[in-house]
Amino acid sequence: xxxxxxxxxxxxxxxxxxxxxxxxxxxxxxxxxxxxxxxxxxxxxxxxxxxxxxxxxxxxxxxxxxxxxxxxxxxxxxxxxxxxxxxxxxxxxxxxxxxxxxxxxxxxxxxxxxxxxxxxxxxxxxxxxxxxxxxxxxxxxxxxxxxxxxxxxxxxxxxxxxxxxxxxxxxxxxxxxxxxxxxxxxxxxxxxxxxxxxxxxxxxxxxxxxxxxx
Numbered sequence: 001x002x003x004x005x006x007x008x009x010x011x012x013x014x015x016x017x018x019x020x021x022x023x024x025x026x027x028x029x030x031x032x033x034x035x036x037x038x039x040x041x042x043x044x045x046x047x048x049x050x051x052x053x054x055x056x057x058x059x060x061x062x063x064x065x066x067x068x069x070x071x072x073x074x075x076x077x078x079x080x081x082x083x084x085x086x087x088x089x090x091x092x093x094x095x096x097x098x099x100x101x102x103x104x105x106x107x108x109x110x111x112x113x114x115x116x117x118x119x120x121x122x123x124x125x126x127x128x129x130x131x132x133x134x135x136x137x138x139x140x141x142x143x144x145x146x147x148x149x150x151x152x153x154x155x156x157x158x159x160x161x162x163x164x165x166x167x168x169x170x171x172x173x174x175x176x177x178x179x180x181x182x183x184x185x186x187x188x189x190x191x192x193x194x195x196x197x198x199x200x201x202x203x204x205x206x207x208x209x210x211x212x213x214x
Contacts, residue, residue, distance in 0.1 A: 005036050024122070024123050065149030099117075100159040103117050109144075114139045115138050
């Protein structure tokens with residue numbers, strides 16, 4: 001996590017959840033993160049392919065030059081990136097993972113806005129982890145931000161984080177790894193032999209880095 005907004009939001013979420021996989025949506029108090037609200041959002045999920053903005057901060061909407069509430073989160077990505085995001089959404093909602101994603105926002109003039117996105121699971125009692133708390137923050141603030149809308153986005157890097165150092169899906173019966181569907185969990189000593197900090201591997205056209213909070 002490189003940006004202060006990402007680090008602060010992650011720490012807030014981590015403190016809220018305590019020993020649970022995720023905090024409840026009702027526990028998120030906007031007043032406690034008021035300085036971050038312009039860059040934050042909440043997603044509503046009805047499966048990994050149906051993900052929409054339920055709320056979106058003013059700075060985030062300004063960068064896109066449109067209101068994002070109600071819009072499809074998966075809109076504006078190429079097919080490979082959309083497939084990767086669908087896998088991430090499944091890992092977040094089903095297995096309580098967190099994700100940090102490097103993003104390039106592209107305008108019609110060929111300008112590129114580098115951003116860091118954070119996705120964190122939220123629980124709704126009786127319904128499960130169907131909400132996602134997130135932030136999307138520019139690494140720089142070029143003069144044209146808010147003037148030329150971001151029309152599409154691409155992933156430059158991603159990091160899947162298991163806050164408790166062990167994926168929850170490992171404790172259940174062997175099933176498909178949500179990040180790399182063609183690999184199964186069975187026989188993977190994920191806790192005993194974690195990737196060293198900073199290690200990386202390729203997942204399709206993307207680079208996945210070993211987890212960690214920094």
